Amino acid sequence: MARLAGKVALVTGAASGIGAAAARRLARDGAAVLLTDVDAAGEDVAAGIIAAGGRAGFCRHDVASPDDWATAVAAALAQFGRIDILVNNAGIAGGRHELISHDLAAWRQILSINLDGVFLGLRHAGPAMAAAGGGSVINISSILGKVGMGGAAAYCASKGGVTLLSKAAALEWAPLGIRVNSVHPGFIDTPLVNNALAGREDGNEVRVALMAAHPLARFGRPQEIGDAIAFLASDEAAFITGAELVVDGGYTAQ
Ligand SMILES: NC(=O)c1ccc[n+]([C@@H]2O[C@H](COP(=O)([O-])OP(=O)(O)OC[C@H]3O[C@@H](n4cnc5c(N)ncnc54)[C@H](O)[C@@H]3O)[C@@H](O)[C@H]2O)c1
Numbered sequence: 001m002a003r004l005a006g007k008v009a010l011v012t013g014a015a016s017g018i019g020a021a022a023a024r025r026l027a028r029d030g031a032a033v034l035l036t037d038v039d040a041a042g043e044d045v046a047a048g049i050i051a052a053g054g055r056a057g058f059c060r061h062d063v064a065s066p067d068d069w070a071t072a073v074a075a076a077l078a079q080f081g082r083i084d085i086l087v088n089n090a091g092i093a094g095g096r097h098e099l100i101s102h103d104l105a106a107w108r109q110i111l112s113i114n115l116d117g118v119f120l121g122l123r124h125a126g127p128a129m130a131a132a133g134g135g136s137v138i139n140i141s142s143i144l145g146k147v148g149m150g151g152a153a154a155y156c157a158s159k160g161g162v163t164l165l166s167k168a169a170a171l172e173w174a175p176l177g178i179r180v181n182s183v184h185p186g187f188i189d190t191p192l193v194n195n196a197l198a199g200r201e202d203g204n205e206v207r208v209a210l211m212a213a214h215p216l217a218r219f220g221r222p223q224e225i226g227d228a229i230a231f232l233a234s235d236e237a238a239f240i241t242g243a244e245l246v247v248d249g250g251y252t253a254q
Contacts, residue, residue, distance in 0.1 A: 002030025003234045007135075008080040009033045010072065010125060012063050012117070013090030015042035017190030018140065021226035022087055027054030029230050031085060034076040036061035038090075055080070063090045063117030069124035076128070083128040084135040085233045088121040091140065091158075093196050096151040107154045114158030115165070122169055126178065134177025136233045139166045140225075141182040143248045163244060170242030179241035181232050186248030187211075188220040215250030 009026045013019035014035035023033045023045060032055035035042045042058045049056035059075040061068045076083050094110035097103065118139050129135040144152060145159030163182050170180040187193055187210050197203040211218055228247045231237055246252060 002028075003236065004085070004230070005030035007031040007084040007233070008076060008082050008132075009085035009087060009233065010036065010076045010083055011087040011089060012036050012061065012072075012121065014058075015039040015045060017192060018185065018188060018222050018225045018229075019087070019089040020045045021222035022089060022229040023056065023226075024049060024052075024054075025223065025226035025230045026085065026087075026233060027052075027056055029234065031233070032056070032080045034059060034072070034079060036063075036072045036090075038062050063088075063120060064112040066120055066124070069120045073124050073128055076125075082132040083125050084132055086121055086125045086129065086135070086137045087140070087229055087233075088118040088137065088162075089140040089229075090117055091192075093152075093192050094155055095196075095199075097154065098151060099153050102153065110154040111158050111161075114155065115161040118162050118165060122165075122180075126173070129178050130173075130176045135179075136237070137166075137169065137173075137178060137180040138229050138232045139180070139182045140229075141166070141184050141244070143184050143186050143246070143251050145182070146184055146244070146246070146252055166244075167242045174241060179232075179237070181237075181240060181243045181245060183225060183228055183232070184244055184246045184248060184252070185225045186214050186220055186251040188222055188225060190222055193219065213251060214248065215253065218249065220247065220249060 014023045015037035046056040046058040061072040141162040142159040145163040166182040
């Protein structure tokens, strides 16, 4: 019996990268998955899951919008009847900004998607999860929610916020049977990283230096994060809540 049989998952930012890999892995483990994203390419990822024998749907959804959250939660309930697993994954890198000249609009955009988006996910999907008798929330933070990086103050602030928002939610929702954990990927080979590097003249040198900063001497693969997410979603993680699961090739061990 697949370990997530009978469960329903909502995965944000599922059109690409880590979110798409997580959706595929959750579906392979037997969950029905509502993929959501601002990018309609999520439709193709859902179609691929269905073609492989899984259960999936797609809903267009901006995680910074409370109205879109209401629509996405309603879509999950209409299509699959319940929500057991919420993966708050959608996020943006938001570009490089020196603090000395940081634009407030850029700061707010990064915080609204990466941090407000997670809050809204908890706020809107939480009641449905409580009604289902409990479940598992997996919030995608980052190594940059644990250690800083120059030029990425808003991103670090957003991901540090996700780390502690997750712990506060874990405490508040333990009595409801809802576990809440954060996942902290190192640099993962996805469009988010590749587009940021492609936008820099010194992109190739930065890529080599970043890989070398991981003791395992490479970037992670999206499915390696998808595997960690599926573990936290499953009953194998039944006693894990308020935890930080670091999947970073050793980056933060130094
Ligand atoms: N790639 C990495 O190295 C890395 C490392 C640590 C953490 N993360 C985090 O993992 C998550 C996924 O990143 P990824 O690397 O797969 O990036 P990605 O760019 O491949 O995928 C992110 C997805 O989120 C979607 N998205 C962006 N803004 C959105 C919004 N407002 N509402 C809904 N969807 C939106 C995009 O359309 C895209 O499909 C992000 O939260 C990111 O911060 C990534």
